[in-house]
Amino acid sequence: MRFATYSFGGDTFYGAVTEGGMVALTPDFPDWPTLREVIEADGLHALALAAKDRPVTHPDGSFRYEIPIPAPEKIICVGVNFPDRNAEYKDGQEAPPNMSLFIRFPRSFTGAGQPLIRPPETPQLDYEGEIAVVIGKGGRRIAQDKAYDHIAAISLCNEGTLRDWVRHAKFNVTQGKNWDKSGAIGPWLVPFTAPAQLDDIRLTTRVNGEPRQDDRTSRMLFPIRRQIAYISTFTTLVPGDIIITGTPTGAGARFDPPRFLKPGDVIEVEAEGIGTLVNTVEDE
Numbered sequence: 289m290r291f292a293t294y295s296f297g298g299d300t301f302y303g304a305v306t307e308g309g310m311v312a313l314t315p316d317f318p319d320w321p322t323l324r325e326v327i328e329a330d331g332l333h334a335l336a337l338a339a340k341d342r343p344v345t346h347p348d349g350s351f352r353y354e355i356p357i358p359a360p361e362k363i364i365c366v367g368v369n370f371p372d373r374n375a376e377y378k379d380g381q382e383a384p385p386n387m388s389l390f391i392r393f394p395r396s397f398t399g400a401g402q403p404l405i406r407p408p409e410t411p412q413l414d415y416e417g418e419i420a421v422v423i424g425k426g427g428r429r430i431a432q433d434k435a436y437d438h439i440a441a442i443s444l445c446n447e448g449t450l451r452d453w454v455r456h457a458k459f460n461v462t463q464g465k466n467w468d469k470s471g472a473i474g475p476w477l478v479p480f481t482a483p484a485q486l487d488d489i490r491l492t493t494r495v496n497g498e499p500r501q502d503d504r505t506s507r508m509l510f511p512i513r514r515q516i517a518y519i520s521t522f523t524t525l526v527p528g529d530i531i532i533t534g535t536p537t538g539a540g541a542r543f544d545p546p547r548f549l550k551p552g553d554v555i556e557v558e559a560e561g562i563g564t565l566v567n568t569v570e571d572e
Contacts, residue, residue: 396467
């Protein structure tokens, strides 16, 4: 079963995604106001039981998807995490010994079906299709062989980037990665129950139906187990934290000439066993 955060009539709910729409579950669990509290309480199974055989409360087309975890403490992104992506850099290096990381703010993401926003300061809005991992059990210095025990759910991310703004400083990409609603997470959370959900799944990105990115998680330079172990070495991971695990080669900036996103474009990020995250583009 899949779970989502969505808005309807000015109110925000979480619920189960079913054929034909949503089954609202927020009223059933007043102690868990958002999916963050659900995950902290290890409550996804309770949601599934509560949703069983329930009728749709909000039909498709009547609601708007929001990012699944509305207020995570941390969103940590892994950069340059596929071999062909590493090869795009002209320093001649093999894979570095440690992963590159940066932080994104929740406000920089929007939900599925919503437009990514291109700001007036630059036309260089680009896409990056990725898998998002939601931490369920917190911890510090988590061993790699125990890392999957700390995942509650998985989702998808379009880690939209303003390319010229990531190059405004020598060693800093923060300002190119945090424009309001420049990226998206969703559409839903898939409970994580087995290693096969992450170990070797296909991740693709399409723009207006054209394939742009295509790779498999088994080819990551820094597998997700290692990401959790490495990140938890220096910071305590808590329930609801999100790790954005890296994008394959094929972003618009790497074409000649570059193919940045423009209003009206449709971007689809798809991964086996998770689903498809679809967004459009609008000017601010």
